[in-house]
Amino acid sequence: MRDVWIAGADMTRVGRLQEPLQDLMAVAAHAALRSADRDRPDSIVVATMNPEEFLGEGNFASNVATHMGFANVPTMRVETATSSGAAAFYAGFAQVASGLADTVVVVGGEKMTHLPTPKVSELIGRSLDPYERSYGTTMPAFAALVTRALMARGATDREMAQVAVKNHANGARNPLAHFREPITLEMVLESRMVADPLRLFHCCPISDGAAAVVLTAERATVRVVGVGQGTDALALRHRESLTSFRATQAAASAAFAMAGFGPERIDMAEIHDAFAPFELISLEDIGLFPAGKAGPATLNGETALDGRLPINPSGGLKARGHPLAATGLAQIVECVWQLTWHVPPRRQVKCNVALAQSIGGPGTNNWVTVLESR
Amino acid sequence: MIEHLAASRCPECRLVAAPPARWCPRHPVEMTPTSVMGGGEVVSFTTLLSPPEGFRSPLHIALVDLVGGARLVCHGDKTQGLKIGSWVAIEAVGNIYYFSHLGALDRAKLFWRRAGRAGERMSAIAQSLAKRAWKGRLRGES
Numbered sequence: 001m002r003d004v005w006i007a008g009a010d011m012t013r014v015g016r017l018q019e020p021l022q023d024l025m026a027v028a029a030h031a032a033l034r035s036a037d038r039d040r041p042d043s044i045v046v047a048t049m050n051p052e053e054f055l056g057e058g059n060f061a062s063n064v065a066t067h068m069g070f071a072n073v074p075t076m077r078v079e080t081a082t083s084s085g086a087a088a089f090y091a092g093f094a095q096v097a098s099g100l101a102d103t104v105v106v107v108g109g110e111k112m113t114h115l116p117t118p119k120v121s122e123l124i125g126r127s128l129d130p131y132e133r134s135y136g137t138t139m140p141a142f143a144a145l146v147t148r149a150l151m152a153r154g155a156t157d158r159e160m161a162q163v164a165v166k167n168h169a170n171g172a173r174n175p176l177a178h179f180r181e182p183i184t185l186e187m188v189l190e191s192r193m194v195a196d197p198l199r200l201f202h203c204c205p206i207s208d209g210a211a212a213v214v215l216t217a218e219r220a221t222v223r224v225v226g227v228g229q230g231t232d233a234l235a236l237r238h239r240e241s242l243t244s245f246r247a248t249q250a251a252a253s254a255a256f257a258m259a260g261f262g263p264e265r266i267d268m269a270e271i272h273d274a275f276a277p278f279e280l281i282s283l284e285d286i287g288l289f290p291a292g293k294a295g296p297a298t299l300n301g302e303t304a305l306d307g308r309l310p311i312n313p314s315g316g317l318k319a320r321g322h323p324l325a326a327t328g329l330a331q332i333v334e335c336v337w338q339l340t341w342h343v344p345p346r347r348q349v350k351c352n353v354a355l356a357q358s359i360g361g362p363g364t365n366n367w368v369t370v371l372e373s374r
Numbered sequence: 375m376i377e378h379l380a381a382s383r384c385p386e387c388r389l390v391a392a393p394p395a396r397w398c399p400r401h402p403v404e405m406t407p408t409s410v411m412g413g414g415e416v417v418s419f420t421t422l423l424s425p426p427e428g429f430r431s432p433l434h435i436a437l438v439d440l441v442g443g444a445r446l447v448c449h450g451d452k453t454q455g456l457k458i459g460s461w462v463a464i465e466a467v468g469n470i471y472y473f474s475h476l477g478a479l480d481r482a483k484l485f486w487r488r489a490g491r492a493g494e495r496m497s498a499i500a501q502s503l504a505k506r507a508w509k510g511r512l513r514g515e516s
Contacts, residue, residue: 122426132447136429145437152458196421237445239401250475
């Protein structure tokens with residue numbers, strides 16, 4: 001297997017955007033190519049979770065490639081629900097590592113703010129088990145069932161709320177973030193109930209946006225040292241644990257096995273905080289904190305920008321936003337920017353090794369990617 | 375009243391699935407039909423106040439571990455007073471399960487089956503006295 005490097009990375013602003021999805025993705029991909037100083041890739045891997053239903057458009061890999069002027073470059077689409085961006089990254093990584101391609105553009109994007117929330121909620125909910133979905137179970141309902149079980153094991157309201165407060169504080173320093181306003185613990189704890197015990201400010205927003213990276217076999221500053229995938233049963237009722245995600249644990253151990261080191265070398269991480277408690281679960285699943293310690297560590301400021309292990313310096317899904325298939329790549333873009341000192345100084349974290357974790361659907365197809373700067 | 379629900383069992387790992395599944399979610403093995411008693415312990419629950427298209431707020435959803443081994447998702451008319459560990463009865467209407475708080479009689483039957491722990495045995499004995507008064511109603515079940 002050849003070494004794979006990230007030669008370029010870029011993304012659009014995240015939020016309620018007017019441009020068509022093809023435009024957003026083309027803009028991100030061209031910007032990433034420019035930052036990599038490349039004119040043309042050997043291959044394009046596209047990630048969108050559900051353009052068929054959000055937009056009524058199909059054959060989206062060809063759509064994006066043609067739109068950005070690369071009609072003759074081989075392209076394909078990769079989909080693993082909300083982790084599609086990370087899965088597409090893996091597909092691009094495999095092409096370069098195997099020698100099938102030397103330069104690959106991986107681009108992910110989603111557009112959904114034009115639809116009413118109950119519709120978006122129903123469409124995203126289609127990534128749940130069809131039988132459980134027939135009860136009206138949505139992603140927030142799934143997350144609420146997990147959260148209540150987590151609280152029964154000792155997680156507190158304040159710990160979960162602090163995740164959102166910390167990620168908003170980081171988002172306030174990110175010019176591309178969906179939310180740029182700091183919030184307080186009280187605001188989280190008094191926000192509207194969405195799915196008891198989850199409140200509005202525990203949940204990530206519905207966002208539009210796109211992100212892209214350029215992978216190459218040629219030596220660059222950032223090397224992909226580990227990529228791991230983990231899976232689990234689609235139905236919540238068939239899971240062995242409610243308060244941890246087997247898929248994250250498996251993805252992390254695969255990524256660390258490839259990297260040849262463990263969580264102790266991670267300097268910063270981008271974590272899939274679609275719901276605030278998921279950040280606490282994920283930190284423990286990856287092994288960045290011992291079981292039951294991620295919450296207290298968050299309250300102590302250990303995961304803040306100036307903490308021992310900064311988590312979600314971009315603002316995370318909570319504040320940067322969650323344009324589904326763009327998210328896995330936006331996390332990697334933030335890691336690359338942090339590793340190469342391309343973020344504004346007031347958001348910069350000192351790091352040599354960064355980790356990105358992406359959750360697909362209800363934790364059924366998760367990814368962990370580990371990057372190291374030369 | 376406690377009813378029995380259609381389910382399936384994995385011949386390899388004994389996992390019970392309700393509603394019945396063709397293949398075991400943990401093994402590529404075909405499951406065999408079985409049935410489970412429609413009562414058990416709440417594992418988690420929520421009230422969804424922003425339901426998806428096609429549902430009305432507030433939507434009560436619980437995850438319940440049945441006495442017979444299966445875990446299932448069900449609806450209820452309220453989650454007020456519900457706790458993790460509460461005992462509920464499950465009723466199937468068509469293909470959809472509904473939970474309700476257990477009546478004393480139903481609870482007695484469940485506790486009787488679990489009468490291994492001291493506290494529960496006491497409870498089971500107490501409840502069984504009540505059960506006797508109603509045995510006509512309960513005959514033919516279990």
